[in-house]
Amino acid sequence: MLLSGERTMAIYCPACEQLHYHQFSLFQLSSSPRAFHCTCGFTQAHITKHNRRYEVSLLTPAGDRVRLLFPFREFWSAPLLTFYSPDEGEILGYFGEAEYVKEAAADFDSDLLEPDDFFAPEIMTEILAYLQKLAAAQKIGCTCSDPAVGIDVYPDKVELVCSNCGSAILMSAVSEDDIARLYSLSELKMKPASYTYLGEWLKPIR
Template structure:
């Protein structure tokens, strides 16, 4: 009698190339060791899953905001039932699916269509697409180094993208920093800065 090993599928949209990535792993493999699932098209992103035997921790590349999100769930949530969906904290939209293969494939394809549509709209939305892309990339690198913070002491902030600028808003005090993102000079000025500090907003101001 042939034994079919039970599996779970994972789906996300690669933030680099926009491909819908769906990978399948056995429940045994997921429970035994860390698992890494790369984008087969460009290899520039990978969803990672680790477990301590009780809970699972996931690192999810996000096709919606371009970042990588960390999430935790129980072993029962991940390994049993139809599955779970994880949301992007920036856009509040679902960005990753895990569970039964048919469900994951359908939802991930829908996500890929939505991401492609939003990217198409963004390509027409900026004064200079290349400059905006470079500014956002530089901001991502600075955030990864812990070089973005607010004068109030918080490092928790949100990003709002405009046609020719990017706003950084502190989630703790509401302070805001606007960064121009339309010209080569705007990019050069950002790249010359080692750190970014959002002006803190005092109570009542």
């Protein structure tokens, strides 16, 4: 009998604050770290196969890097593994067989922001879609030495934050004006340790 190496992983993305699913085969893992990217463009995790263990490297919601080690046998045989942050015991994600992961993730998801929580769901959807487009084209960033820009989504606004230098851009997400203001910008590049409210920008930044 052939062992199935197909696994599902659902991990929390600190950038877009959603659980994101990944499907892959354990046979694709090797001693060179495999990166897992969220649909928002953020690199959520790496998995590396060591001699007798697998190392999962991922980020807490606060942006701290966490390394978790799992014995080879456990990684291959457990139907469901939960990734916890070592300090806070926060759930960072799930790994295992698809049905178990989906079940566990459904419980987790109910605690996250739902579209119903948004003040203006259609406006928010457009704003997030545009930000994802910019992110995918590498048009969101910070000019500091080691930029690490994430997206915080609130019911009525979105904040881009660089966790390296603390700079941020805040934009309201409730009206057509907010969309128009954002659409007039083809790039969102922050200055180190700066704070900008998007309404104050009269013309597109370059």
